[in-house]
Amino acid sequence: MANAKEKVKGWFIEGFVKTFIVAWIWQTFCVKWVWQTFCVKWFWKAFCVNILYKKFDSYKAWLYLSPAIILLLIFTVWPIFNTLRMAFWERYNMLQEIGGTLKFKLGFKNFVDVINYPRFIQCLKNTLLLCVLTVPLSTILALVIAVCLNSIKPLSRFLQTIFFLPYVTNSIAIGMVFEAMFNIVGYKTPEASVGIINTVIGFFGIEPINWINQGSAYWANITVLVIYIVWNALPFKILILLGGLQSVNKQYYEAAKVDSTPRLRVFTRITVPLLSPMIAYVVITGFIGGFKEYSSIVGIFGEDMQAVGGESLNTMVGYIYDSLARNQQGRASAAALILFGIIFIVTMINLGVSKKKTHY
């Protein structure tokens, strides 16, 4: 604001000084056109453009931005600082702060507590396992489906719509459907119904597997989760990759056709390299989403986040919410910062790798 005023003042002074000089020139040389062409222009610039347009713009802009800025300050900027504060205050607890305790020792105790807590290690393990399994699987599957969709003509739009369907779903609701599909009704009773998935795999001669019921194995639980998460992650990836495929220059394929290059070679040597920016994008967003996995597990296994009597399937985000529900804001903040650190590092690694491997 202040600077804008200075600027306008500067233009006025400039206008006056120049006018004075020109007036002197005019008096001495009587060159009328100099006045007309230059002075009017300078004053016009100073008056119209800078005062009417720029100066009023400045405070108007802040007026328009004010609702957004105020909300962002309270709900976005403040949390960033406050999370750091709470994470480094040992044994921080919101209730104590409201109760009047304001002296907390600074230190790394929250981080040490979080890392030494065995349940957190379990959460970290689950999250990493799900990430490592689902991201490559869903990316490869999405890539294959996108390439297939791109090379057919009839029914293409219809199939695209179907493949996009899982995107517009409620992850809790569909998680419950997956639970029902894998569930064994009346487990360990003679009239048990093994569920639709076990019936289907029964056609291939596989014995019914206890996927999610009481006493189910950890790997079975993880398999169900991987299937659900991949199912849920496919539409976005297909959409992005198909968009990329449709913008690929057709000349490369025609050149390959002239050389009668085999299809697999076309795929690995043309399609994948040309799509590499999109693949990198999909992998990075996939990892970020994978580290924040939470509601799909609640959908299938309920709010306990484990099969009855099974190993805990809680994730990093689940741990943060659990700590929050137990009023351990300090620990929750520390865990959130650790999560942010992991996501940041993984994204940086991904970007580094993709910079070397992608061809723009």
Place this chain on the structure above:
Amino acid sequence: MSDTKKIVTMVEQDMKKVTSKQRIVKITVQILLYLFLCTMALIIVFPFYWMIISSLKTTAEYRLPVPTLFPRQIMWTNYLEAFTAANLGKLFMNTVYVGIVSTILSLVVTVLSAFAFARLEFKGKNTLFALLLATMMIPGELFTITNYVTVTKLGWIDTYTVLIVPFLVSIFYIYLLRQNFMQIPNELYLAAKVDGTKDLKYLWKVMIPLSLPNLISITILKMMGAWNSYVWPRLVANTDHQLITNGLRNAFTDMSGQANIPVQMAAVTVVSIPLFLVFIFLRKYIMKGVSRSGIKG
């Protein structure tokens, strides 16, 4: 002459051989493609089919050792039971209220700030915008912790305000709309200025109609966000103020003995159907918003 003719016919025959062989390969490849895609499509669609079918079965039929692929007796009463058991009516009204209010307020805030960023000149505009974009990198859970403390201190727990206000400003929507506003030529704005049109009138008469598709995208994504939000309402609201997704998980689990899965599936269907309707009629806008963002809701 005859030699060249001979050569030409030989080449033509060769070409024919190649093309017929190629055609066979092409057709088989196409068939395989369709087979693969249709199988995948069936796998994608199957959970939805199973959801609807199960919601119409009787409990006895659902427990048959070999599941049936179509209900023998269609039980519409499952839906009635779902509404009463999970209190879906109340939750539905809550969700609609929160969704509409937050969408309208959010649109106003977003349009104003996008306009400021796209058209007006002020000091530090680009720095501020870059800072805002940088906050998009931080995971939302980090904000949730402090926001929970903040709303507790403000005494907003168990109100509608707590579900609406903290998520009004989305930097991504501001970004989306700003890009759209930038595409509208500045001459239009200057012309309106010369004619003495007020900014807000110009926004309403020119900018908003021209960027309507993006505004519709934002509206849909925002409404879907309210419909699908689960964690925040569970954290800050009691059953009177919770949203529809919260009703799903809790209502059927605390029943003694086995959960009534057909009723549960009926509730799930009730929650999913509006999303499908939105998808069928407004697919274009959703896909446009999604392909630019990569965020859900």
